[in-house]
Amino acid sequence: MAAPVSLQVEFGGGAELLFDGVKKHQVTLPCQPEPWDIRNLLKWIKQNLLKERPELFMQGDSVRPGILVLINDADWELMGELDYKLQDQDNVLFISTLHGG
Amino acid sequence: MCQAREDYGRRGPGRRAPPPSCPRTCVKCKEASAVVVIRVGDAFCRACFREYFVHKFRAMLGKNRVIFPGEKVLLALSGGPASSAMLRQVQEGLSRETAKRLRFVPGLVYVDEGAVCGQSPAQREENLARVEAIVQATGFPFHLAHLEQAFDLPGSILRRGPRGGDKPCPSYKEAVEDFIQQQRQEAADGDGAASLPRRLAQLRTQDVPAGEEPAAPGARLPAAARTEELLQLFEAAETLTAKEELLQMLRTHLILHTARTQGYTKVMMGDSCTRVAVKLLTNLALGRGAFLAMDTGFMDSRHGDVAVVRPMREYMAKEIAFYNHFFGVSTVITPALRAKRREKTSIHRLMEDFLLGLQAEFPSTISTVYRTGEKLSTAPAEASSEPGAEPQRCLLCLCALDTLAEEDLALEPTLIAEEAAQRPQGLAEDGCCHAGTQGSCCQSSPTPGAESRAAFLPLLCYSCRLTFKEMGHPDTLPPYVRSEAQRRSRRAEMKQQIQEFLLEDDDEDPSES
Ligand SMILES: [Zn+2]
Numbered sequence: 207m208a209a210p211v212s213l214q215v216e217f218g219g220g221a222e223l224l225f226d227g228v229k230k231h232q233v234t235l236p237c238q239p240e241p242w243d244i245r246n247l248l249k250w251i252k253q254n255l256l257k258e259r260p261e262l263f264m265q266g267d268s269v270r271p272g273i274l275v276l277i278n279d280a281d282w283e284l285m286g287e288l289d290y291k292l293q294d295q296d297n298v299l300f301i302s303t304l305h306g307g
Numbered sequence: 308m309c310q311a312r313e314d315y316g317r318r319g320p321g322r323r324a325p326p327p328s329c330p331r332t333c334v335k336c337k338e339a340s341a342v343v344v345i346r347v348g349d350a351f352c353r354a355c356f357r358e359y360f361v362h363k364f365r366a367m368l369g370k371n372r373v374i375f376p377g378e379k380v381l382l383a384l385s386g387g388p389a390s391s392a393m394l395r396q397v398q399e400g401l402s403r404e405t406a407k408r409l410r411f412v413p414g415l416v417y418v419d420e421g422a423v424c425g426q427s428p429a430q431r432e433e434n435l436a437r438v439e440a441i442v443q444a445t446g447f448p449f450h451l452a453h454l455e456q457a458f459d460l461p462g463s464i465l466r467r468g469p470r471g472g473d474k475p476c477p478s479y480k481e482a483v484e485d486f487i488q489q490q491r492q493e494a495a496d497g498d499g500a501a502s503l504p505r506r507l508a509q510l511r512t513q514d515v516p517a518g519e520e521p522a523a524p525g526a527r528l529p530a531a532a533r534t535e536e537l538l539q540l541f542e543a544a545e546t547l548t549a550k551e552e553l554l555q556m557l558r559t560h561l562i563l564h565t566a567r568t569q570g571y572t573k574v575m576m577g578d579s580c581t582r583v584a585v586k587l588l589t590n591l592a593l594g595r596g597a598f599l600a601m602d603t604g605f606m607d608s609r610h611g612d613v614a615v616v617r618p619m620r621e622y623m624a625k626e627i628a629f630y631n632h633f634f635g636v637s638t639v640i641t642p643a644l645r646a647k648r649r650e651k652t653s654i655h656r657l658m659e660d661f662l663l664g665l666q667a668e669f670p671s672t673i674s675t676v677y678r679t680g681e682k683l684s685t686a687p688a689e690a691s692s693e694p695g696a697e698p699q700r701c702l703l704c705l706c707a708l709d710t711l712a713e714e715d716l717a718l719e720p721t722l723i724a725e726e727a728a729q730r731p732q733g734l735a736e737d738g739c740c741h742a743g744t745q746g747s748c749c750q751s752s753p754t755p756g757a758e759s760r761a762a763f764l765p766l767l768c769y770s771c772r773l774t775f776k777e778m779g780h781p782d783t784l785p786p787y788v789r790s791e792a793q794r795r796s797r798r799a800e801m802k803q804q805i806q807e808f809l810l811e812d813d814d815e816d817p818s819e820s
């Protein structure tokens with residue numbers, strides 16, 4: 207059993223418009239059998255934070271192309287992308303580079 | 308070059324980045340740990356990324372050498388990431404040590420499009436306040452335009468401006484030497500501090516509009532009736548694609564008007580590489596193939612006196628987003644045009660989704676599209692007509708017409724048929740005299756207050772015809788478009804009358820001899 211994980215989840219570049227315009231979210235992920243990774247986090251966001259039009263944020267089990275992900279201020283491509291194992295107090299930032307919504 | 312580093316292969320699971328346990332080091336300094344991956348697989352640390360980003364801007368301007376020292380350059384800000392990063396590059400460039408300093412004189416323009424993007428007056432005010440806070444911190448002269456002001460534009464905005472008087476343009480080298488000479492002179496006169504900041508300060512006192520005194524809420528926005536008129540114009544456009552094109556056109560014309568009235572000879576737009584690639588494919592789909600180079604190239608001189616340059620066109624949207632995040636560049640996001648319920652999305656959005664989707668799988672998609680665009684030249688489109696003669700230009704986009712008056716009627720049977728169906732009662736289909744081939748016959752039949760759609764067609768390029776077809780009735784168009792269309796139609800009519808006269812003369816010749 208993994209312990210609960212506290213995160214700061216942020217949205218920018220217009221992605222916040224999908225989350226009632228709120229940029230910073232303090233999030234506590236519940237205990238679950240396997241450790242939390244970005245893949246699970248996205249699923250959790252879809253169920254708990256994303257109220258409407260999930261297709262504007264997600265595609266399949268990942269983010270929609272054109273949305274950047276930074277983990278603790280570094281490109282997620284350097285961190286293992288969806289497989290990155292979240293640690294307590296991590297900061298995950300999603301920046302939209304999309305023009306139209 | 309960098310091409311060698313790119314692989315066109317699909318991103319397999321094997322290409323995944325290494326786990327966080329072994330953080331990658333920067334490819335440049337080989338010391339600091341990397342924070343961003345750019346191009347394909349090049350990982351940079353924060354400091355090296357910043358250096359790369361800043362250098363690229365200077366290199367872009369240095370390579371193209373079109374902005375002269377001392378020239379007034381208008382930066383078009385949208386509040387979005389690319390133009391905000393562009394503003395920061397100009398600020399950086401002006402504050403550098405002498406040898407590397409940018410030497411043009413910048414000003415800023417922001418077009419408030421809130422009305423058509425579904426923003427309430429309060430939201431628009433809030434947006435404007437945020438934009439003003441950003442621009443005031445720069446100290447550059449600032450010009451604000453509301454989209455509603457398109458209704459006050461002069462018809463001349465649709466005409467090419469004269470290129471800098473009679474004297475020939477000096478070469479870049481001459482201009483630089485002149486500038487340095489002038490600076491030495493000023494220094495010798497004990498006016499050594501006649502530096503950019505001082506001159507900017509002088510400009511500011513004349514230029515900074517609104518905002519000197521705290522205006523009452525709503526006072527800065529255009530009258531509600533004007534906003535209503537603007538909304539009707541957009542409401543009348545049948546598709547989101549036409550609305551996007553309309554917005555782009557009005558925005559461009561407002562920026563151009565600001566440049567002309569305030570004495571700027573260059574406009575800088577913040578189109579990123581990603582944006583340029585999307586625009587290339589979008590415009591191709593919109594039938595603007597002949598004008599791709601002008602629509603997306605580094606320099607666009609279709610307006611004659613004011614040239615548009617795109618110095619951000621080698622930055623990927625990702626690079627810009629990371630730069631803004633790392634170095635605290637603030638942006639002000641305005642929501643995009645929204646599709647009405649059950650309305651189809653626009654070609655612009657479809658192309659963006661398509662390209663970004665491909666890019667996710669094939670990481671060199673966007674740079675490949677971009678580089679294909681680089682190979683296009685403006686020369687063929689501009690030189691299509693006889694040398695020396697000024698080509699006929701499209702009323703709306705000012706590109707040299709890619710249509711011939713005779714064949715266009717055959718090309719657009721749908722348009723003509725629709726026009727016939729919409730024609731007011733008094734004008735039967737054969738009420739048209741069929742005398743003119745330029746559409747001038749319909750123009751000359753007086754239909755007070757109502758311009759015929761058909762009268763516009765000969766004035767438009769192929770692509771603008773398609774867009775025009777999806778826009779509302781010509782009556783809803785801003786006055787400057789209608790008045791310039793009438794002026795051109797009248798001129799075409801006159802030209803034809805003269806030509807007919809000359810032809811008669813020719814015909815008589817053989818019979819007399
Ligand atoms: Zn480095």
Ligand SMILES: [Zn+2]
Binds near residue numbers: 770
């Ligand atoms: Zn056109």
